[in-house]
Amino acid sequence: MWTKLFELKNTIWALIIPTYLMNGFNILLVKSYFEKNVPKDLIEAAQMDGANEFTIFFKVMMPMATPVIATVGMFTGLAYWNDWINGLYYINDPALYGVQQLLIRILDNIQFLKSGTAAALIGNVVIDLPSASIRMALAVIGILPILIIFPLLQKYFIRGIVIGAVKG
Structure with missing residues (x-):
């Protein structure tokens, strides 16, 4: 419904917006990282040197935040990579299908060919399709x-773990 309201159907934004706007875990992860690992004295020193908020954020805080950015990026990337349901809901254009949607479509096509009318029309060729090995090959591709x-x-990740262990 919201994809129709904002005209997001068949766009990449239909997949991106729900993850970033509705994922509280990533927000809490980043917030707690900045609270524990960026000293207030460093921010105050940058302000005393004449840096504005924009400069402090991009020149002081962001370089220190690479572990949490990599963590959130990896979590989000894995969520997108493994997610085929949202693409099924929001994407109808085959040119915009994700890898997981394409793999599911290939498996569905093989199952269709092996069953019913399609198998009777094609004959013995379809009976010999190795569905288990195709599934394993698609899993490797995925x-x-x-x-x-x-x-x-x-x-x-290792840098973030070491920082957390030292600060304890």
């Missing part, structure tokens, strides 16, 4: 980008 991206972001 997880491969995550396996590539996670090691690149892992140093930020």
Whole structure:
């Protein structure tokens, strides 16, 4: 209903807005990170040096926030990557389908070909379709980008864990 109201159907914003506006966990995570890991003295020193709020945020706080930004980015990325239901609800254009939607569509097409009228029309070729191995191949395709991206972001997670352990 809100996608019609704001004309977001078949746009990327229909997938982005619910995650950012309706996800309190990420907001609490970032808030608690800034409260515990950014000293107030550092902000006061920047103000005494003549920095305005914009400069303090982008030149002082944001460089210190790379662990929490990487964490929230990874959580959000994994949520989008594994989510095919929201795409099913909000996206009708096949050109905008996500990877998970495409993988589900491939599996559905294989199941359709193996059942009923389609199998009778095509004949013995469909009976030999290896559905289990296709599912496993699609699972590998689905997880491969995550396996590539996670090691690149892992140093930020470790830095965040070390900061939390030291500050305790």
